[in-house]
Amino acid sequence: MLKQIEGSRAVAEAVALARPEVIAAYPISPQTHIVEALSTLVQSGTLAPCEFINVESEFAAMSVAIGASATGARTYTATASQGLLFMVEAIYNASGLGLPIVMTVANRAIGAPINIWNDHSDSMSQRDSGWIQMYAESNQEALDLHIQAFRLAEELSLPVMVCMDGFILTHAVEQIDLPSQEQVDAFLPPFEPRQVLDPDAPVSIGAMVGPEAFMEVRYLGHVTQMRALDAIPDISSAFRESFGRDSGGLVRSYMTEDAETIVVALGSVLGTVKDTVDELRSEGHRIGAVGITTFRPWPAAEVRRALATARRIVVLEKALAIGIGGIVSLDVRVSTAPNDQVVHTIIAGLGGRPITTPSLRRVLIDALGGVLPELTFLDLDHGLVERELQRRGATRRSGPDAENLLRDLGAVAAGPV
Amino acid sequence: MQPFQVRIHGRGGQGVVTAAELLSVAAFREGRYAQAFPSFGSERTGAPVVAFCRIADTPIRSHEPITSPDALIIQDPTLLHQVDAFNGLREDGYLLINSSHSFAALGLGDFVARFDPARLRTVPGTEIARETVGRPIANAVLLGSFAALTGVVSIDAVAAAIRERFSSALAERNVAGARRAFDYVSDGAREMVSAQAD
Numbered sequence: 001m002l003k004q005i006e007g008s009r010a011v012a013e014a015v016a017l018a019r020p021e022v023i024a025a026y027p028i029s030p031q032t033h034i035v036e037a038l039s040t041l042v043q044s045g046t047l048a049p050c051e052f053i054n055v056e057s058e059f060a061a062m063s064v065a066i067g068a069s070a071t072g073a074r075t076y077t078a079t080a081s082q083g084l085l086f087m088v089e090a091i092y093n094a095s096g097l098g099l100p101i102v103m104t105v106a107n108r109a110i111g112a113p114i115n116i117w118n119d120h121s122d123s124m125s126q127r128d129s130g131w132i133q134m135y136a137e138s139n140q141e142a143l144d145l146h147i148q149a150f151r152l153a154e155e156l157s158l159p160v161m162v163c164m165d166g167f168i169l170t171h172a173v174e175q176i177d178l179p180s181q182e183q184v185d186a187f188l189p190p191f192e193p194r195q196v197l198d199p200d201a202p203v204s205i206g207a208m209v210g211p212e213a214f215m216e217v218r219y220l221g222h223v224t225q226m227r228a229l230d231a232i233p234d235i236s237s238a239f240r241e242s243f244g245r246d247s248g249g250l251v252r253s254y255m256t257e258d259a260e261t262i263v264v265a266l267g268s269v270l271g272t273v274k275d276t277v278d279e280l281r282s283e284g285h286r287i288g289a290v291g292i293t294t295f296r297p298w299p300a301a302e303v304r305r306a307l308a309t310a311r312r313i314v315v316l317e318k319a320l321a322i323g324i325g326g327i328v329s330l331d332v333r334v335s336t337a338p339n340d341q342v343v344h345t346i347i348a349g350l351g352g353r354p355i356t357t358p359s360l361r362r363v364l365i366d367a368l369g370g371v372l373p374e375l376t377f378l379d380l381d382h383g384l385v386e387r388e389l390q391r392r393g394a395t396r397r398s399g400p401d402a403e404n405l406l407r408d409l410g411a412v413a414a415g416p417v
Numbered sequence: 418m419q420p421f422q423v424r425i426h427g428r429g430g431q432g433v434v435t436a437a438e439l440l441s442v443a444a445f446r447e448g449r450y451a452q453a454f455p456s457f458g459s460e461r462t463g464a465p466v467v468a469f470c471r472i473a474d475t476p477i478r479s480h481e482p483i484t485s486p487d488a489l490i491i492q493d494p495t496l497l498h499q500v501d502a503f504n505g506l507r508e509d510g511y512l513l514i515n516s517s518h519s520f521a522a523l524g525l526g527d528f529v530a531r532f533d534p535a536r537l538r539t540v541p542g543t544e545i546a547r548e549t550v551g552r553p554i555a556n557a558v559l560l561g562s563f564a565a566l567t568g569v570v571s572i573d574a575v576a577a578a579i580r581e582r583f584s585s586a587l588a589e590r591n592v593a594g595a596r597r598a599f600d601y602v603s604d605g606a607r608e609m610v611s612a613q614a615d
Contacts, residue, residue, distance in 0.1 A: 004445035006438075030457075116458055138478075168480045173438045173453040175445055271478030352457065356481045 001178050007139035007169045008033030010176045011104060014146040016047045017184040018102075020076040022068035024053040024061045028083040029116050030166035031106040035078055058083040062090035062101075069099040070205050072196040074150065077101065080166055081108035084122045088129070091159075095130030096221065097205055098194065100153035102146065103131075106166040107267070107318075109351045113402040117352020118166040120266065120318040124327050126161070130221050132228050133296040134248065135266040136164040139174050141293075144247030147179070148235050150188055155231055156224055157194040163295075165268040167352070179243055187242045225297045232294055250299035252291045253306050255281060259288030261368055262310040264303075264332055266292045269316060269348070269355050276360045285368055292328065300335040307332070312342045314367050316360075316378075318349045325375045348378035384408060420450075420473035421569050422483045426502045427492030430462040432556030435582070436490070437468035440560055442578035443570040444472040452477045465500050472569060486510060488567055490559055492542070494523060508532060511567050515555050517541035538566055538602050545601070549594035550587075557583075561595030565602035572599045 005013075012034050015023075023042065025035040039054075041047040055061045061077050069075040079087060084105060094101050105123045109115040123133060132152065136142035142164040149160040164170060195205055209217055229250065236248040246252075254274055256262055265273050270291045280287050290306045292299075307313055313336065315329040324330075326345035333343050346363055349355045359379050366372040387408055392398045406412045423440060427433035434455040441453035449472055456467040469483045484504070488511035491502055497514075506512065508531060514520075516539045520529045529537050540562040542555030550558065557579050564572045576592045583591060 002445075004442045004451065165480075167457045168454070171454055171457065172480060173441050173451075174477070175450060268480050272481050275479050354482050356484065357479065 001180070003176050003178050004173060005176055005178075006033060006171060006173050007142060007164065008106075008171065009037050010139050010143045010178070011146055011164070011170075012037035012041065013178055014143040015076050015102075015104075016041050017179065017181055018076075018147055018150045018188055019047075019074065019185075020050055020102075020150075021073040022051050022053065022065070022075045023077065024055050024064035024068065024075070025077050026055050026058050026061045026079070026083060028058070028080050030108055030118070030170045031078045031080045031083070031104065033170060034104060034106065038076075058087040059090060062087040062094060062103075065101045065103075066090060066094050066097065066099055069094070069101050070097070070195070070197050072191065072193040072198075074154075074191045075099075075101045076103070078104035078106065080106040081110055081116075081122045084126065085110065088126070091126060091129050091131065093206070094159045096217075098157045098221070098224070099159060100150075100157050100191070100193075101159040102149045102153055103159065103161050104146070105161050105163045106170045107163055108166040115351040118168050118318070119350045119352065120163070121320070121350075123161060123163045124319040127296055127327070130158070130225065131296065132156075132158055132160040132225065132232075132294070134160065134162055134232075134294050135292065136162065136169065137252075137268060137270045137291055137293070139164075139169050139172060140176055140245075141247050142169055143176060143178070144239065144243070144245070147184055147188060148232075148239055148248045150191075152228065152231055152235055154189075154191050154193075155235075156228060158221075158224055158228070163267065168268045177243075177245070183242060187239065228294070228297050229299055229302075248293060250294045250302045251306050252293060254289040254291070256288035256290060256306065256309060259286050259309055261285070261287045261312045261314065261364070262307055263287070263289045263314045263316055263364065264292060264307070264328065265289065265316040266295060266328065267318070269318065272355055272357055272360060273316065276357050276364060279357070279361060280364060280368070287364065287368065295328070298331050298335075300331075303332060303335045304339070307336055307341065308339070310341055312344070312367060312370075314344045314346060314364065314372070316346045316348055316355075318347075320347050320350060344372050344374060344376070346372075346376045346378050353379060420452075420471040420477055421488070421567075422486045423470040423472070423488045423490065423563075423569075424483050424486040425468045425470070425490045425492060426496050426500065427466055427468075427556070428462075428496070429464045429466050431466070431492050432554055433466045433492060434468045436492070436556035436560060437470040439557060439575070439578045439582060440470045440563070440570065441472070442581060443560070443564075443574035444470075446574045446577050447570060449474060450477050452480070454480070456482065465496055488563070488569075489513065490563060491515060492555060492559060494518075497523065497525075503528070506532075509536070511536045511563075512538075513559060513562055513566055514539045515542040515559055517544055536566065538562060538605065540598055540601055542598060545594050545597050549597060550590045555594075557591040558594035558598045561597070561599035562602045564595075565599045572596060575599075 441451035
């Protein structure tokens with residue numbers, strides 16, 4: 001059924017349609033609307049049987065999710081930013097134990113400086129955690145990915161993070177095709193756990209493993225995650241058969257058939273990227289885009305194939321690996337190394353800075369003209385940075401950068417208090 | 418086709434985000450694609466708030482903020498001295514200000530001279546809301562004026578969106594306010610046409 005609803009609401013409805021039995025969550029912007037809506041659905045009895053557990057922290061949220069999943073309950077949680085970081089120890093346990101928890105990450109920057117706005121720093125920090133990571137391009141895809149995520153997680157017995165841009169998607173009201181309970185029930189079989197805490201057949205989940213088998217357990221985790229490279233396209237096509245639309249999958253190409261320049265991106269910015277590609281194509285430029293839907297496991301062969309025609313690749317990233325630059329770019333470089341292609345990294349949108357068509361167009365024109373540096377920061381205020389460097393050079397006790405920059409911009413009262 | 422882009426300025430507590438959402442629901446109900454979203458981080462009562470709405474006949478892919486609006490709704494005229502609310506408004510754009518004063522009385526006479534006068538209105542939305550809704554919250558009321566001024570959505574779709582969002586008694590009061598604000602603008606437009614004919 002078509003509905004005009006907020007992205008968070010759409011995700012909450014999708015999660016409820018998947019019939020989770022335990023939801024453990026701690027609210028944090030911009031994830032709050034999702035768990036609020038789910039708690040209401042549980043309280044009203046619309047989502048039943050389901051236990052919604054108000055925990056005292058994100059660490060507790062993931063710990064409760066681990067316990068619930070180990071008893072064979074379909075389990076869901078959601079978080080963002082500092083909340084994700086706070087649960088990290090348990091995040092690694094969930095994947096290491098092979099528990100099929102589904103978690104929404106409403107992508108948000110990481111502090112300091114504290115910032116509630118969107119970028120991908122939070123989920124990117126967990127790229128090696130053993131969780132599958134998928135990135136939604138739109139709210140429709142966010143909804144669809146959650147339904148697919150439960151099937152994927154339970155099929156492989158691995159946890160899945162569905163990443164959606166905080167605020168940009170979570171707080172956007174758009175047209176959503178909401179499936180029926182019957183459709184979701186037909187698509188998503190009941191949870192058949194590979195391991196379960198059962199008093200009648202006791203096992204220990206989380207045994208200590210020494211050097212004799214630790215590497216093998218880790219290796220099995222890798223093998224299992226790599227199997228997702230087959231499972232994800234299968235589930236995506238099963239989804240298309242059941243629901244009649246394309247969602248999920250590994251990578252998605254846009255106007256790349258004859259493209260000499262291809263932009264690679266993840267998440268909602270792909271909308272702006274496609275609009276910009278259309279604009280540049282209408283002016284005769286051979287440019288296209290590739291969206292990475294599945295970031296972990298990394299679909300190396302599919303990425304290489306999708307980028308095969310390109311002489312030049314521009315990776316647009318909403319996270320910064322301080323000390324080197326791009327994160328997704330590294331994976332793209334490894335995958336395309338044999339092809340002798342130029343790979344540029346554009347760091348954009350950190351801490352919620354809008355990524356606009358005019359700005360994107362400007363850097364892509366530079367790329368097409370062969371004058372884009374290897375690493376660029378989109379719309380960086382170089383003057384602002386330069387003035388702070390001068391202040392640092394002028395005196396030892398130059399004070400905190402963040403406050404100095406805000407004073408410089410006039411965002412807080414100038415001069416010492 | 419480029420979407421029709423609306424930016425709404427107001428203050429926290431005035432229902433700015435809800436207004437953008439209602440507008441998107443009204444457009445959706447008329448079979449169009451629509452996208453509403455708030456500016457983020459300023460959710461405090463009284464703080465300047467901006468919300469956006471795009472309306473189109475094709476799916477809307479971009480999620481970037483609206484910098485060059487086709488229409489502006491200013492819910493709180495005291496903002497005019499505080500934020501650059503008119504920034505990026507197209508010369509063929511629509512401007513709706515919630516005020517019982519004229520543009521000249523608001524000190525905007527010179528500013529609005531370069532716009533099409535048929536696309537500019539001040540509307541006493543707060544007064545209408547006080548009388549019809551019973552509270553000085555003009556967000557839904559102003560959408561009635563928006564429908565009359567732009568024709569982008571119908572007043573019936575605005576009414577349906579209001580009824581979908583609010584409980585029945587509150588919804589009916591808002592619908593009454595929106596209809597009165599619709600008439601205020603469309604009657605004014607007829608007067609202007611007849612004045613020009615004279």
